[in-house]
Amino acid sequence: MNKSEQEYVVYWQKVVGNESLRIDLKKLKDTVHNVFRNESDNYKQKLVYNLLETVKNHDQSRFFYILLKTINKPKEENFKELWDMLKGSYDVMPREAFINFAYSIIIGIMATYGGKENE
Amino acid sequence: MSEVIKMPSMYETVKSEEEQKHLLQFTGNWFIDVGILGFVNLMEEVYGWDFKTLQKKINEDKEKVYCSYFPFAYFYKWLSDRNQKVNPKLIEKLKEELEKKKFQDNKDLFDFVWFTFICNLFKELWIRKRSELIYQNEAFTKRGKLKKQYYYKNTKIYLQKIGERENIINEILSKHQNEIEKILKVKKDLNKLKYENLEKLLNSNDESISQELKKLIELLKVKHEEIKKFLNEEWENNVINQQKFTGEESLFYRIPIDSGFYKNFLFFNNYVGNLEQKNSFYNAICSNLDEEEMLKKIDKSVNKFLSSEEEFPNINYTELSTKEFKKQIEYLFVYLLCFTYAFEKYENFGYMTFYSNDLEFSYIINKRLKLYKKKIEESRNPNLIFKVTWQQIIDSLVEYKSSWSLENMYIISYQRLDNQTQENVEYIGIPKLQASILLDDTIRENLNNSIQFRSEKFEGNKYCWLLKEFIKGKPLYPIILSHINLALNEERVPNLSTCLYSLILEANISEFKAEKEKQNGNLFSENYFDNYKSLINEIKEDVRFTSFGAGLINQISKDVDTKKRIARELFNALKAKDKNLFLNILLKNMNENKNLCSNTNLNNWIFNKIIKNNISFEMYGLILTMNLLRGRKNE
Numbered sequence: 001m002n003k004s005e006q007e008y009v010v011y012w013q014k015v016v017g018n019e020s021l022r023i024d025l026k027k028l029k030d031t032v033h034n035v036f037r038n039e040s041d042n043y044k045q046k047l048v049y050n051l052l053e054t055v056k057n058h059d060q061s062r063f064f065y066i067l068l069k070t071i072n073k074p075k076e077e078n079f080k081e082l083w084d085m086l087k088g089s090y091d092v093m094p095r096e097a098f099i100n101f102a103y104s105i106i107i108g109i110m111a112t113y114g115g116k117e118n119e
Numbered sequence: 120m121s122e123v124i125k126m127p128s129m130y131e132t133v134k135s136e137e138e139q140k141h142l143l144q145f146t147g148n149w150f151i152d153v154g155i156l157g158f159v160n161l162m163e164e165v166y167g168w169d170f171k172t173l174q175k176k177i178n179e180d181k182e183k184v185y186c187s188y189f190p191f192a193y194f195y196k197w198l199s200d201r202n203q204k205v206n207p208k209l210i211e212k213l214k215e216e217l218e219k220k221k222f223q224d225n226k227d228l229f230d231f232v233w234f235t236f237i238c239n240l241f242k243e244l245w246i247r248k249r250s251e252l253i254y255q256n257e258a259f260t261k262r263g264k265l266k267k268q269y270y271y272k273n274t275k276i277y278l279q280k281i282g283e284r285e286n287i288i289n290e291i292l293s294k295h296q297n298e299i300e301k302i303l304k305v306k307k308d309l310n311k312l313k314y315e316n317l318e319k320l321l322n323s324n325d326e327s328i329s330q331e332l333k334k335l336i337e338l339l340k341v342k343h344e345e346i347k348k349f350l351n352e353e354w355e356n357n358v359i360n361q362q363k364f365t366g367e368e369s370l371f372y373r374i375p376i377d378s379g380f381y382k383n384f385l386f387f388n389n390y391v392g393n394l395e396q397k398n399s400f401y402n403a404i405c406s407n408l409d410e411e412e413m414l415k416k417i418d419k420s421v422n423k424f425l426s427s428e429e430e431f432p433n434i435n436y437t438e439l440s441t442k443e444f445k446k447q448i449e450y451l452f453v454y455l456l457c458f459t460y461a462f463e464k465y466e467n468f469g470y471m472t473f474y475s476n477d478l479e480f481s482y483i484i485n486k487r488l489k490l491y492k493k494k495i496e497e498s499r500n501p502n503l504i505f506k507v508t509w510q511q512i513i514d515s516l517v518e519y520k521s522s523w524s525l526e527n528m529y530i531i532s533y534q535r536l537d538n539q540t541q542e543n544v545e546y547i548g549i550p551k552l553q554a555s556i557l558l559d560d561t562i563r564e565n566l567n568n569s570i571q572f573r574s575e576k577f578e579g580n581k582y583c584w585l586l587k588e589f590i591k592g593k594p595l596y597p598i599i600l601s602h603i604n605l606a607l608n609e610e611r612v613p614n615l616s617t618c619l620y621s622l623i624l625e626a627n628i629s630e631f632k633a634e635k636e637k638q639n640g641n642l643f644s645e646n647y648f649d650n651y652k653s654l655i656n657e658i659k660e661d662v663r664f665t666s667f668g669a670g671l672i673n674q675i676s677k678d679v680d681t682k683k684r685i686a687r688e689l690f691n692a693l694k695a696k697d698k699n700l701f702l703n704i705l706l707k708n709m710n711e712n713k714n715l716c717s718n719t720n721l722n723n724w725i726f727n728k729i730i731k732n733n734i735s736f737e738m739y740g741l742i743l744t745m746n747l748l749r750g751r752k753n754e
Contacts, residue, residue: 025730026731029726045710045711045713048706049707049710052703052706052707052710055699055702055703056699056700056703058699096733099698099702100730100731100733103702103706103730104726104730106706107706107722107725107730110709110710110722111716111717111719111722112717113714113716113717114713114714114717
């Protein structure tokens with residue numbers, strides 16, 4: 001749609017090693033959208049509320065705790081996609097990067113309200 | 120606008136080599152260039168020649184233009200600027216004479232114009248100056264020596280006539296003190312009369328005064344006229360017709376000319392006689408460096424923007440030798456003298472001129488501005504001058520359709536310039552980026568608005584004209600932020616369309632600049648030449664996308680007060696520049712409205728413009744906030 005969509009942003013330097021970590025926020029959002037599509041709205045609204053609280057307080061560990069607990073469903077194939085994504089990018093992030101990362105996930109979840117997308 | 124000024128065509132016929140040489144064109148030095156512009160203006164004002172005609176005249180006979188037409192025009196304008204009577208018939212006469220007569224050389228040509236025409240122009244003023252001597256003894260120093268400026272062959276007769284008038288004045292003062300005080304409206308004892316009072320007395324029509332005084336005043340009038348007649352003859356005979364007076368008499372016949380701008384510069388100097396004035400003016404025109412020591416250096420006496428070489432000897436770059444200039448610019452001093460004529464005075468504002476890298480373009484825009492002068496002066500809005508100026512520039516740019524002229528455009532203005540002060544000198548450039556964006560009608564019209572950005576209680580200027588700020592390269596976001604603040608707290612209706620355009624414009628420019636920076640100063644990267652056309656398209660596309668996407672936020676609630684509360688919270692987060700807080704408030708409030716959350720348009724918009732965006736999220740955040748205030752009153 002516009003130029004910013006193709007942008008990959010270099011967010012932070014990995015703690016170990018000197019490889020720059022890149023994260024594709026759009027892909028992250030889309031993945032989240034896919035995996036949460038079939039969950040119930042009430043559950044997701046509550047989850048979003050909890051996640052928002054942790055981001056507000058810049059509480060990265062709590063954020064990941066809630067998130068990982070939520071997606072810890074080995075039986076559901078869908079979540080594997082998100083696991084794979086997080087594997088590549090999970091690390092202690094600088095504040096700015098964390099905000100972008102967290103809200104991309106949250107808005108991805110929010111996009112799935114109502115079961116199917118409202119065009 | 121009744122007068123139509125034709126724009127120059129882009130393709131002009133190739134000039135011959137000879138023509139090229141005398142082509143009036145800008146040099147790249149703004150001070151000299153403004154002088155050239157002033158020269159063109161001057162010649163047009165006095166002779167009615169437009170730029171093209173002047174160019175033609177110069178091609179035909181440049182000496183005639185610079186050594187005869189110019190000096191006459193210069194003094195003609197000097198006098199008319201000071202509300203002195205000038206005889207317009209002299210212009211036609213000059214044209215005729217110059218066509219008819221043959222001259223040996225430039226000096227001969229110049230001398231002819233000086234005595235026959237310039238001195239003729241100054242006749243009235245000179246007579247007035249010389250008849251200002253009221254008391255004979257003022258012509259002498261304390262030691263009883265005749266002052267230099269009164270030395271000439273008929274001093275005796277002159278002083279005798281002054282003395283005769285003085286006697287009558289003394290008689291009036293001694294016998295009719297009370298009546299005189301009434302006529303002149305002065306309370307103090309009048310021992311001596313000043314020239315202004317003498318004039319008042321001569322022009323008084325007071326019927327109530329005594330017969331005796333009336334008679335004396337009549338007599339005074341006769342004597343005064345006698346002096347004027349005598350001086351008139353002296354000037355006509357010795358200066359205009361005969362051109363015969365000695366070097367010693369020269370000071371008596373000095374042309375009474377003075378200038379705050381060129382204080383004491385050559386012929387403006389009070390202690391320089393007529394012949395010296397003539398020679399130094401001629402030397403200045405032809406830049407005869409050997410003749411005039413002063414011309415060797417250009418410093419504060421000519422250029423108010425340079426410091427004086429003598430005052431600041433350690434600043435070596437002020438040592439500008441005219442020698443180098445002269446090689447390239449034959450009539451340098453003509454232009455320097457015309458510097459002030461490039462500026463137009465606007466009441467309540469000061470002097471202003473428009474300057475670009477092209478003489479003809481600058482000339483046309485300045486000419487157009489003059490047509491609006493009255494309108495500008497009548498208005499009390501100090502912003503109008505900018506509004507009109509930029510409007511003219513933009514109109515011309517659109518008409519000109521040449522993007523190169525977008526570069527290097529400036530408005531130069533000052534309030535006062537004299538030998539002592541340089542007051543409020545401003546040099547405002549228009550960056551190319553801004554100029555290109557302004558070429559787009561929709562964007563320009565939306566920016567061409569004044570919006571309130573300060574509270575009603577504020578005593579100064581509460582409004583801000585966005586176009587001006589934009590041209591100056593200043594950020595619009597803080598102004599819009601204050602404007603929305605007023606909408607939130609003082610119930611002002613915000614100008615949403617203008618705000619939307621301003622914010623998107625700024626957001627796109629900052630992204631564009633960031634993109635450029637990212638290329639790490641790769642001057643000649645692919646994008647370098649792709650100017651700003653694509654940027655304009657992006658801005659317009661963004662306006663469409665954003666006004667729809669962000670507009671959806673209005674569905675967050677049906678309750679006006681709830682929306683206002685959310686708007687206020689979001690606004691505070693923006694004020695604190697806190698992206699996290701902003702998103703938190705936004706998403707928390709949206710979370711209850713499932714339909715809104717899953718609306719792809721709004722969802723994607725928030726993701727793209729705010730979450731992913733580290734450069735301009737504040738601007739988009741503000742757009743979102745102001746959309747919550749939409750139609751509050753009328754809905």
